[in-house]
Structures are given as C-alpha cells and as structure tokens.
Amino acid sequence: EADIYQTPRYLVIGTGKKITLECSQTMGHDKMYWYQQDPGMELHLIHYSYGVNSTEKGDLSSESTVSRIRTEHFPLTLESARPSHTSQYLCASRVGQGPLYGYTFGSGTRLTVV
C-alpha cells in the first residue's frame, strides 16, 4: 500500500484552465519534491520543500507553484495550463535526517493539456 498519494492519476484539461495536482504522504517526512518526467525520459526537479512554509524552485524552470502549509500535503498548481505542460508529474518524499534514506515516489499524475 502506497504511503504517498497523488491525485488525480490522469488528467486531460483545456488550455488556460487552472489545475492543482495533489500530493499527500502519511510518513511524516519533512522533505518533499515535485519532479517532471516525459515518457521514458529522465526526471527533472521542479520544486522542493524541507518543511512547513518552506518551498524552493528546482533545476528545471517551471510555471507552476507549490505550497506547504501542512507537513503531509504538498500541492502543485498551474494557474493557466498550456500544451507545453503536458507531462507526468511525480511527487516524492524522504526522511529529513541523515543521508541513508532514499526517496519514496507517488504513482504520478499524467497531465495532458489540449
């Protein structure tokens, strides 16, 4: 059973719509991340958070925004979706302390903007 949940699993939406991709984890992890991945390609970090009220942009420039009001919740918002935003969005989390822990990924949201 997954400890990190993403909804929706699939989303097809029209250009210009506002969307929010949900990500929640039940593990109490401080660190959370959003990655963008085109099919069969590498993962690119677009946002991350080290705790409540902490958010930073990642390596890949993105027009999306994130918030971290609660430890378990890290939603990603696109104010005006465009076809170039079509991709898979993966949320991940990890334990805050120590270098020995890997990332746990959610199942992803596959977004298509038409």
Added chain:
Amino acid sequence: QQPVQSPQAVILREGEDAVINCSSSKALYSVHWYRQKHGEAPVFLMILLKGGEQKGHDKISASFNEKKQQSSLYLTASQLSYSGTYFCGTVNAGNMLTFGGGTRLMVKP
C-alpha cells in the same frame, strides 16, 4: 549537472548478468539507484555513500568509486522482474539529487 548513464539500453536473456554505469563530472557525496517499471513510479533500490562501499540487495549490488566519481549497478542472474528503466541519482555539495538519463533494461525468457 546531470550524471551520465551507460549503456542507454540493454537486452538480456534470463539468467545473464548486466552492469549499468553512472558517471558524474562533479564530486559526489552519495549515489542513489532506482528502478521504474513502465507506467509506475520509480522505486528506491539502494544508496551508496562516499567511501567506496559496495551494497547488495538480493542479486542486485552496486559500487561507488568516489575518486572516479562513478557508480556501477550489477545485476546478477537476471530475472524477468528486473525489466524496467534504471536511474542513478547523484548528490553533490548542494545536497540535491540529480537523476541520470536512465538505462532501459529488458530481460527476455
């Protein structure tokens, strides 16, 4: 800077061995390895810290050569379930995890 993985793809028969390499141009603190099956999320396999240690998980093991800034993933006596895309992720002084381009592994009966 993104680590470089090689090979980009490999096809094996069940029971054969494979090696996947991951190289970085920057000094590394640790290396992660993940496997992603088609349509699924990446799954954490193991992490290696600098010091050249080797870790294992069943018949999958890995090494980390800090001086060469390289890591290798060894798959021994491959099984059908090993099929998927393998990603290395490197952590450098900025403490951020950067993923390589992936290696697509297909194991055939």
